[in-house]
Amino acid sequence: MTQETKAKATAQYTAEEASKKLQQSMDVAEDAREKEYRHPTFAGLLFMGEFKPELLFPFPFQPEEDRKEADAFLEKLEAYLRANVDAEEIDRTHEIPKEVIEEMARMGVFAMKVPKEYDGLGFSQTNYCRAVVKVASHCGNVGVLVTAHQSIGVPQPLKLYGTEEQKAKYLPKFRQGQISAFALTEPDVGSDPAEMAAEARLSDDGTHYILNGEKLWCTNGTIADVIVVMAKTAPKVIKGKERKQISAFILEMDSPGIEIVQRCEFMGLRALYNGYIRFTDVKIPAENLIWDEGRGLAIALGTINVGRITLPAGCTGAAKQCLSIARRWGLERVQWGQPIGLHEEGRNKIAYIASTTLAMEAVTWLTCGWVDQGGVDIRIETAMAKLFCTEALWKIVDMTMQLRGGRGYEKGRSLAERGEPPYAVERIMRDCRVNLILEGSTEIMHLFLAREAMDPHFRRAMDLVKGKLAGSEKTSKILELLKFYSWWLPSQHVKGWIPGSYPEMGSLEKHFKFIKKASHKLARSIFYAMAKHKQGLERRQMLLARLVEVGTELFVMSATCSYAIGLKDQDAEKGDSPIALADYFCTLARRRIADHFDAVSDNDDRQANKLARRVFDSDMRWLEEGVIWTGPED
Template sequence: MDHQRHGCRPAGRHGRVPKSDGHRGGISAFVVEADSPGITVERRNKFMGLRGIENGVTRLHKVRVPRENLIGREGDGLKVALTTLNAGRLSIPAMASGSAKWSLKIAREWSRERVQWGKPIGKHAAVAGKISFIAATCYALEAVLELSGQMADEGRNDIRIEAALAKLWSSEMACVIADELVQIRGGRGYETAESLAARGERAVPVEQAVRDLRINRIFEGSSEIMRLLIAREAVDAHLTAAGDLANPKADFRQKAKAAAGASGFYAKWLPQLVFGEGQLPTSYREFGRLATHLRFVERSARKLARNTFYGMARWQAALEQKQGFLGRIVDIGAELFAMSAACVRAEAQRVADPVQGEQAYELADTFCQQATLRAEALFDALWTNTDSTDVAVASDVLEGRYVWLEEGILDQSEGTGPWIASWEPGPSTEANVARRFLTAPER
């Protein structure tokens, strides 16, 4: 095994096993021991946040992996990777929920303690709105975590969409919460915990929370990639139904045949989007005052499907290039998913504990009101936006049309190295900076 890997510590790897007599070969998963001969950690990476992470540039040169280190069967590597992918993505909502809980605690305590203009800052509307957002979203984050985790525990065959939505929405909202907490804390939110402690104040690491949470929008699938992956699943049925209708290379006869097939699919599918439970005033009445939100979710889900169809009809195969449109489709779906999770959790709490359940209803109701505003704004932006202008301007920027705008600055990174470092296979010429962890007898 010859390889250089940026941003990992050897533990599990995938490799292609050649097909041979008695071996089906294919992509397979292995456990690679970190102290195996040929493995060198050449650099230890440093990041904006997560300062304690074990992450570096690792070179593998002629590393031999014994057969018993195979995970599963030969050729099952991709299956193993996809199976663990959902679990990895669901770890992000757990971190987001925990961070939101801590942010709520700090916001509550600080906003009662800090007095401005004769009353605690939490009593001022500008700050009260932020506290309300943090509390309501904190509740929804835990609801999304519980619902998606329950789905995973039930062993459902496919929760890719749910896991991806949970990861995407939770990572985005946790960052917004942390940013709002910085604003509530003011200059102290921007100050490090060490600095606060040094001058005799409580060491609250708000700025660290911002730094540590930021990576969640990048790893386990960046938010942009997640939106495209989820959107692909959303439009897959349309692409399948459309067939050659969406193929710009298909001739008239092929398109006519595809149109006949698609008409049968849409003749059954489209009428289902006209009317649903969301139109009935008594639907979901077991959820009390939250029923109105679930009716909104149901109506919006059908509206979302209709808009997806309109996009498919308008752009056909070019829809996959309309990433702004697809991203908003996914973001609407994520808000609806979170609203549903919050309502379901609140009702479960009401049944288990009427007192706490009433408080849960208040939080779920507040969250759904806030999420409704976001969803409606996203619906409006599906067709009223600057996407085409943005793409054109970005193209001009890349071509240097506005390079004069960059005049007057000093870029200290120039001359420090290439954008992407080159790599050549072979043995390492660097010192191995891997940490060595002592076993119990050695300690």
């Protein structure tokens, strides 16, 4: 095979495999969908051209009695962190002092989400995230220790899917300070966990499973007492086809056969207790299987769905720190005759940081509020919140570093040595970068949201597209689709011309009118993209990304406007400042939306695709020459 044909075959294989795998993963995601919910998802409806502000207006603020539940705890936690947790030292030594972990355990930090009947603090999602905002803003390492344990570690899947016996046995241990972890990723299995290799074989007498395999990057894995681990179990034949089964187990880490091969070291979060773990004939009692055999990925995805709300909270905490640094330094540092924050480039950054921080806070508290209300399917909104907040924080940190100039690049300790305020922008930057990669990377969020965006259309035409229908059934399906779309599509045009009226939004009404109009355009654009590219659409990732970014911006705009009005009404002292922030955020978001819509038809995707192929085909190797290559040779 020539180099060229090999490259072509590889590309072809990749495209077909990707499509098949995507389908598999999405099928599992479908399985993980909450079946019972009270009202339809706000963001999901936006993709179909339906803007329903009543689903998030008025803003669902935390009820007073729930707030009081955590106030005293949060005060104590804050005082403890201020006095005893030195984030710079933790970053330098790569260790969180043992006494810090022990004291947090005594306070109940590792049992915030454990229900009271299991000896936990029984916090609502909102109170838990209030704690996350504080901890993560003070020290990223401690933040991740707490959240990896509680958002995705054993407490969360047990609460969602555990039996009464499992809950009674394990949940009280977290009030006694036990720490947990979540082990899904493997060396060859990252974004696509359906392909995992770790295997758990049921013993002949059915009393236990025998686990073999490896897990990579398991946060808290090197110190955890108990973890939730996903592994393949025996395949099952379903509808005549053998289907791979992935199952989830509670595993006590003092079981024989567990080896911590490596404590992994990262660019940021340098005190993470993150492990590469090997399992050799590890016995797991059969009663430690969570839910059922074959439900492991559904458990993992269901857990991450709720776990994903924590990342926006952590990001919001870090964004608020950046805002404080940018504001103080922007006014204090004078260059070229005036404070750097007052030069127009500086003002621009400050306005972006402040308004975007409000938007991050809005989606964080909105999604938390929905979780606490219960019965709301929030998969789409939590994915959007994760996507938006992680990307937004990265831009905010970058701008804050730029405003700080050389001091932004300097370590807090080094700044402190000569008596300057030890603002740790470089540490925040190192610590937050990974947020765009884990718990569903930006690209995977795009794919996930794209599938959700197209889902109503897919479901309507699925049988036809899959060739499952013939004869009169096929004809009647085609007629049914023609009837629906001959009404739905023109209605999306007509409704787009009707401006809508939202007097309760005051000066933000124009943005709600825009959201309504843009949601119709989004719905039409999704439909036209599907009609044009048909099954090939799933390979047009850039096009899909633009459409889901529009949906995400519209969701965040809606949340931000609703939040701003609520804040203004709640607290007269804030004056019109929430409105001014929301107004500017929406102005920026509208520009981004316009750019995305423009790029749907006017883009350079084809050229980029061709060029990337040539880079892989190796006829541009010359460009890599002239440096000292330190990696292995091809």
